[in-house]
Each structure stands twice: as C-alpha cells, then as structure tokens.
Amino acid sequence: MKTAYGICLSVVLAASAVLASFAQSVQNQPAHSAWSVQLDQIRRVAGMIPGRRALRVNVLKFAESRRSKKFSVQGAPDEPSVQARTVFQVVYADGTLMIDSGMDEQVHRFFGRGVIEPYYSDAAKQVERALRNARAIIITHEHGDHVGGVIRTPFLAELAPKTLLTRAQVEALETNPQMPEIRITPDMASRYNVVDYEKYLPFGPGLALIKAPGHTPGSQMVYVALESGREYLFIADTAWHMDGVRLIKGKDAPWIQEEGAALLAQLKWLNELYRTEKNLFIVASHDDEEHKELITRGVLGDGLE
Numbered sequence: 001m002k003t004a005y006g007i008c009l010s011v012v013l014a015a016s017a018v019l020a021s022f023a024q025s026v027q028n029q030p031a032h033s034a035w036s037v038q039l040d041q042i043r044r045v046a047g048m049i050p051g052r053r054a055l056r057v058n059v060l061k062f063a064e065s066r067r068s069k070k071f072s073v074q075g076a077p078d079e080p081s082v083q084a085r086t087v088f089q090v091v092y093a094d095g096t097l098m099i100d101s102g103m104d105e106q107v108h109r110f111f112g113r114g115v116i117e118p119y120y121s122d123a124a125k126q127v128e129r130a131l132r133n134a135r136a137i138i139i140t141h142e143h144g145d146h147v148g149g150v151i152r153t154p155f156l157a158e159l160a161p162k163t164l165l166t167r168a169q170v171e172a173l174e175t176n177p178q179m180p181e182i183r184i185t186p187d188m189a190s191r192y193n194v195v196d197y198e199k200y201l202p203f204g205p206g207l208a209l210i211k212a213p214g215h216t217p218g219s220q221m222v223y224v225a226l227e228s229g230r231e232y233l234f235i236a237d238t239a240w241h242m243d244g245v246r247l248i249k250g251k252d253a254p255w256i257q258e259e260g261a262a263l264l265a266q267l268k269w270l271n272e273l274y275r276t277e278k279n280l281f282i283v284a285s286h287d288d289e290e291h292k293e294l295i296t297r298g299v300l301g302d303g304l305e
C-alpha cells in the first residue's frame with residue numbers, strides 16, 4: 001500500500017521531471033521563439049468559463065491623429081493616414097465589457113505634439129457612458145489613448161474596481177508612464193483589479209486575454225468568440241495599420257520603444273492567422289480603413305450601445 005508520503009514523493013518526483021524537461025526544452029529553444037502562442041490553446045482557454053457567449057462587438061472612434069503612413073508601416077509611402085483613436089464594446093445578452101477606455105482631451109493633445117487634431121467630444125461622452133455601464137473594462141496596454149479614461153476620470157471610484165489592469169501595466173504606469181498625466185501611485189493602483197498571468201487568461205464566456213509584451217511591456221491581445229461562432233482578435237497596437245500584419249512589417253516611429261523580436265514574432269503569427277483563419281477577424285485599434293470596412297461588412301457595430 002502506498003503511504004501518503006509515498007504518493008507525495010512520487011508527485012514531487014513527477015513534477016521535478018516535468019520541470020527538468022521544461023527547462024531543457026526552454027534551453028533548446030532558439031531566442032526568436034521567446035513569444036509564441038497557439039490559436040487552439042486560446043480557443044480552449046476562452047471556453048473555460050461557462051455561459052452564453054457575446055452577441056456582437058461595437059467600435060467607436062472618439063479622436064484622430066493624422067500621421068504619415070510611413071510611421072505606421074516600415075517602407076510605406078509618405079502619404080496621409082488617419083490613426084483612429086478607438087474603444088471596443090463586447091455585448092453579451094446580460095451586460096457589456098469594454099476593451100480600452102479612451103482618453104480626455106488633454107491626453108489627446110499630447111499625441112498631437114503641438115498640432116491640434118480632431119477630438120469628438122460627443123463620442124468621448126459616449127465612451128464615458130459606456131464605461132460606466134460596462135460590467136468590466138479590459139485595458140490592452142498602458143498607453144494614454146487606451147488607459148487614460150480609467151485614470152483621468154471624475155468617475156474613478158466607480159470605474160477602478162471593475163477595471164482589470166495587469167501587473168506589467170501597473171508597473172509601467174507607476175514607474176515609466178508614457179506621459180506624466182497618466183502616472184499612478186501604488187495607493188491608486190490598489191483601487192484597480194490587478195492581475196498577473198503567464199500566457200492566457202480566461203475572462204468571460206468565449207473570451208481570453210493573451211499576454212503579448214512587445215509594443216509595451218504590458219501589452220495583451222483580446223480573443224473573443226461570439227455565440228454565432230465568429231471570432232475576433234483585438235491586437236491593439238501590435239500593428240497600427242493592418243498592412244503591418246499583411247506585410248509583416250513593424251512601425252517606423254522613432255518616438256516609441258518596442259521589443260523588436262517579440263513584435264516580429266507576433267506579426268508573423270498574426271500574418272498566418274490572417275491568411276488561414278477566414279472566420280477570425282484581426283482588429284487593430286488604430287486602423288481607420290479597417291474599421292470602416294468591418295462596419296460595412298457588419299462585422300463591427302458602428303457606435304456604442
């Protein structure tokens with residue numbers, strides 16, 4: 001008969017064998033495979049939380065930056081391009097989730113760097129209303145145009161407890177914020193729901209977060225599968241324009257600092273999905289042309305509910 005100790009010991013031995021083989025496999029991996037995820041794993045993780053899946057996804061543009069396309073995609077021509085500042089709303093039968101939180105006009109002005117660019121106050125009001133009505137707010141990454149709306153808001157007491165921030169996002173916001181306006185203190189950080197996870201995090205029926213540091217240390221992607229079976233992958237700023245995914249080209253923007261190798265691995269993976277997964281829609285936060293096309297095709301709803 002096996003004693004409790006015997007069982008324990010065999011579990012420990014098995015675990016250390018797994019660890020040893022894991023360490024071995026990590027050692028054997030070439031450096032470029034540091035970031036790797038798999039769609040079938042993501043689909044499984046998204047299925048971990050029982051319940052009715054979302055019905056639809058909406059987009060709203062509340063501001064624009066006008067920049068040459070050459071900054072968004074390496075090698076692109078020096079031609080005008082609209083960078084849409086957006087939020088997304090995932091609609092379930094019994095409530096909504098927000099992906100990103102927008103920003104106030106002062107943070108928007110930071111991005112204009114002296115040039116006044118469009119800020120749609122009515123749309124910004126809609127963002128605020130949708131944030132207040134949402135059951136939860138997911139932040140793709142810690143840049144001002146995505147996280148500003150849950151930091152610089154008169155409704156902080158209401159929004160912070162239902163906002164999910166990752167540990168990496170909080171660290172960046174505390175120690176190395178994109179702009180002074182969005183810096184948070186540890187005391188303020190404790191008001192949010194702060195999580196950490198290794199690779200994937202199930203967050204709702206059909207919904208999973210995917211850790212994807214690269215554009216920023218706290219970047220993550222959001223996978224959503226609707227009740228209808230249609231799938232979305234919100235890639236935030238992994239690419240500013242979908243040409244970055246189509247051509248596997250990074251940005252050419254000297255004012256941002258990205259993790260180049262991770263970014264390239266992400267773009268390669270996204271390019272493969274783009275070519276092979278016809279029911280999965282990869283959505284880049286700032287690609288105005290893509291959003292217009294997906295709205296026309298009925299893939300994204302135009303405006304928030």
Ligand SMILES: [Zn+2]
Pocket residue numbers: 143145146237285286
């Ligand atoms: Zn952005």
